Amino acid sequence: MGAILTVQSDAGRRRIEELLQQHEEHVLKRWLEIAATTPGGHTDRGDMTARLTEIYQALRQSFLGSGDTSDLRGLLAELSRSRARQGFAPTETANVVFGLKQAVFELIEGDGDTEGLKGFIWFSRTIDDLGLFTFESYATAREKIILDQAEQLLELSTPVVKLWEGIVAVPLIGTLDSARTQVVMEKLLQTLVETGSEHAVIDITGVPAVDTQVAQHLLKTVVAARLMGAECVISGIRPQIAHTIVTLGIEFGDIVTKASLADALAYTLRQSGVQVTKGRGTRVTVRTEEGD
Amino acid sequence: MTSPGEQLLPINSNGDVVLVRQQVRAVAIQAGLSLVDQTKVVTAASELARNALVYAGGGQVKIEVVRNGVRSGLRLTFSDDGPGIPDIEQALTDGWTTGGGLGLGLSGSRRLVDEFDLQSAPGEGTLVTVTKWSR
Numbered sequence: 001m002g003a004i005l006t007v008q009s010d011a012g013r014r015r016i017e018e019l020l021q022q023h024e025e026h027v028l029k030r031w032l033e034i035a036a037t038t039p040g041g042h043t044d045r046g047d048m049t050a051r052l053t054e055i056y057q058a059l060r061q062s063f064l065g066s067g068d069t070s071d072l073r074g075l076l077a078e079l080s081r082s083r084a085r086q087g088f089a090p091t092e093t094a095n096v097v098f099g100l101k102q103a104v105f106e107l108i109e110g111d112g113d114t115e116g117l118k119g120f121i122w123f124s125r126t127i128d129d130l131g132l133f134t135f136e137s138y139a140t141a142r143e144k145i146i147l148d149q150a151e152q153l154l155e156l157s158t159p160v161v162k163l164w165e166g167i168v169a170v171p172l173i174g175t176l177d178s179a180r181t182q183v184v185m186e187k188l189l190q191t192l193v194e195t196g197s198e199h200a201v202i203d204i205t206g207v208p209a210v211d212t213q214v215a216q217h218l219l220k221t222v223v224a225a226r227l228m229g230a231e232c233v234i235s236g237i238r239p240q241i242a243h244t245i246v247t248l249g250i251e252f253g254d255i256v257t258k259a260s261l262a263d264a265l266a267y268t269l270r271q272s273g274v275q276v277t278k279g280r281g282t283r284v285t286v287r288t289e290e291g292d
Numbered sequence: 293m294t295s296p297g298e299q300l301l302p303i304n305s306n307g308d309v310v311l312v313r314q315q316v317r318a319v320a321i322q323a324g325l326s327l328v329d330q331t332k333v334v335t336a337a338s339e340l341a342r343n344a345l346v347y348a349g350g351g352q353v354k355i356e357v358v359r360n361g362v363r364s365g366l367r368l369t370f371s372d373d374g375p376g377i378p379d380i381e382q383a384l385t386d387g388w389t390t391g392g393g394l395g396l397g398l399s400g401s402r403r404l405v406d407e408f409d410l411q412s413a414p415g416e417g418t419l420v421t422v423t424k425w426s427r
Binding site: 101175177208209210212213215216239241243244247248249252 | 404
């Protein structure tokens with residue numbers, strides 16, 4: 001692109017630089033007005049004014065200096081990022097940048113000299129480049145947001161809850177990949193220590209499919225818990241999952257499995273010596289054997 | 293998207309394996325498979341997609357709805373350009389693994405589906421075609 005800028009267009013370029021300098025206040029004002037008409041452009045006028053003024057200065061600096069656009073790109077990336085977080089479409093952000101073309105063109109149109117028009121072609125190309133750059137920054141910012149959310153989901157989806165004194169449960173939901181299992185295992189083992197629990201229930205009701213990898217992760221978690229002296233029960237095995245596990249040929253060995261979380265709770269309560277008896281009416285009496 | 297009812301998905305990351313699973317489930321529902329059969333074919337797809345990812349570094353899967361008279365079914369074609377399988381019989385043996393897994397992925401997948409075809413040779417990649425019919 002640089003090769004196209006011949007001596008001939010250099011004069012036009014200088015003209016644009018002059019115009020940008022002489023009519024700074026006017027161009028900036030128009031640019032702001034145009035930016036405000038783009039959807040969402042009117043939000044937070046003060047913030048926008050400050051940003052566009054900064055970008056305008058950086059743009060002029062990049063023309064005057066050695067053509068170093070790193071400052072300018074930094075500011076544009078910042079603008080893109082902040083707007084991506086506010087949920088604006090990338091087109092809206094790019095349109096804000098393209099607005100400067102219109103502001104400058106109006107100036108040249110009124111002026112009516114050919115040098116300015118020649119220069120405008122060069123100027124337009126520069127602004128197009130910058131507009132596309134905001135697009136790129138926007139995509140990068142969005143990807144960052146998605147990555148952050150994925151990480152948050154990882155944390156969110158793996159709570160370890162206490163069901164009873166000495167009994168903790170991990171309700172697993174969604175896909176169990178290596179990263180998720182790692183988090184689950186760490187949390188579970190940590191909670192076993194902190195609460196001094198001897199029973200853990202791993203509930204897979206929310207896991208859509210149990211393949212060999214998921215099974216292997218589960219088995220490893222159970223073995224790790226066992227090494228720490230805790231017994232694990234796997235609950236939430238639905239009929240279709242049971243079918244699949246049998247067909248696949250996965251052996252759960254002597255690991256206790258239950259169809260529902262309620263069954264698993266009843267089992268672990270029995271194991272820890274707690275008797276749950278139904279009293280008259282709807283009252284449920286709980287008696288610990290050691291207590292008497 | 294090559295033709296209606298047929299789609300091609302890449303397998304290049306763990307995320308892609310998840311997408312393959314979701315897509316296979318959606319198409320299995322569309323083909324009228326029962327809940328048990330859906331789960332079986334989704335699990336087989338998960339195994340085969342992960343094999344392509346782990347052993348061949350990636351590949352692709354073609355998902356299509358097939359018909360045989362009144363019965364409809366789901367056909368999955370997994371292909372990769374990986375190192376291939378030198379001994380297919382051994383690879384299909386329960387408990388045999390070179391990747392530290394349970395060694396049930398390939399052999400288990402064969403049991404989970406109605407038709408299973410595996411073509412592979414060292415250096416020539418692997419092609420696995422499986423079909424599950426509705427009952």
